[in-house]
Amino acid sequence: MKRIKDWEELTIQDNFLFLKVMQNKRLCQHLIEKILQIKIADITYPDTEKTIDIRLDSKSVRLDVYVKDDTGRVFNIEMQCSDDQSSGLAKRTRYYQAMIDMDMLKKGEVYNQLRPSYIIFICTFDAFDEGLPMYTFRNRCVEKDGLELGDEATKIFLNSKGDSEALDPDIRAFLRYVDGKAAEGAFVQALDTEVKAIKQHxxxxxxxxxxxxxxxxxxxxxxxxxxxxxxxxxxxxxxxxxxxxxxxxxxxxxxxxxxxxxxxxxxxxxxxxxxxx
Structure with a gap:
């Protein structure tokens, strides 16, 4: 069983502190933009930690950082520190996706009204042991290479142990920071400043x-x-x-x-x- 850390020991890796940092709208929006290489005009927080409980007899989910942008796209970001096989990261994204879609589509609405969704896991380990700093998954056709399903559902796993010059410089520095390295660059230094400010609160x-x-x-x-x-x-x-x-x-x-x-x-x-x- 994982030891409960003292307050002084907390870093960006720890879920409690990561959630607090991500409540800084500017930092959260910049992180999403850089990971996905998109531009966002504005984001909102429907809930600090969104709970989705569709049926009384189903397993509810609590999404740590759940935000929407001005176009209706939804983003769920989570810090993952456990490399335990029982955690089932891949199938957890499958369940999260189903619950997000059911919550998003109201009764009477058509399927085309489902907005694009992104589930982003920031891992302190290599979830797929392929040495990549980022793994992006979308549904594609097995028989025809390059043909996407087009359901606009994306799952991303970041690996703090990985590195690549092809990565956005801010994300490259962010992954090093998550891995315990010094804060480099304006964005990650701003993250580090926020961490220090929170720890003084x-x-x-x-x-x-x-x-x-x-x-x-x-x-x-x-x-x-x-x-x-x-x-x-x-x-x-x-x-x-x-x-x-x-x-x-x-x-x-x-x-x-x-x-x-x-x-x-x-x-x-x-x-x-x-x-x-």
Missing amino acids: KETRREYMTLAMELKRQRQFGREEGREEGREEGRQEERLKMILAMLQDGVAKETIAKYAKVSVDYITELGKKNHLL
């Missing part, structure tokens, strides 16, 4: 410390639960205490939902019931 530090404390308590409780049966009621009570404590500390509902493994609606209802929202 007392409220953000407090939010992370609350999360870390509750995650550690959850893990400890999980170990105890494994040794004893019949503690479901106690587990639910412990989760409730965790959620209320995080609400009191001003942690975002989406963040609480992610770590408590419940829906945002449940967090909202609980917060209102306890006069915390």
Whole structure:
């Protein structure tokens, strides 16, 4: 089980810090533009961390950085640090794509109204062991080389261990930075400045410390639960205490939902019931 880092140890690789940095609209937009080599007039954040839960009996997804541009294109960006085969990165993009499309297409709309979508995984490892710094996947015809399906769905895996002179200079410097190297170039230096500013922010530090404390308590409780049966009621009570404590500390509902493994609606209802929202 991965160790929960102290606040001082966090880098751009850590999901909590990466999400905070990507809330800087200018930096997020520039990163997307450089990865995809496109121009974007403006981006919006439908949710800090978008939760999609189509059916009660289906697996919901929480998209870490989910933004839309002025033309309706959607972009999901995630930092991936686990090279565990069980994480199923490739099939996760397949599921994300399905859920994004179902969320995007409202009842009564035709399929042509689906907007282009991009799922971007920034990996601290080479997901395909081919030595490339970037892998771009689109649906193509097996029988005819160069014939694309044209469904406008794109999946991209960046590899911080890879390098190529053909890469955009900003992305090349960004990958080195993710890999722990010094910040080079105006864009990555701006990212590094944002990282340092966030780490000086007392409220953000407090939010992370609350999360870390509750995650550690959850893990400890999980170990105890494994040794004893019949503690479901106690587990639910412990989760409730965790959620209320995080609400009191001003942690975002989406963040609480992610770590408590419940829906945002449940967090909202609980917060209102306890006069915390």
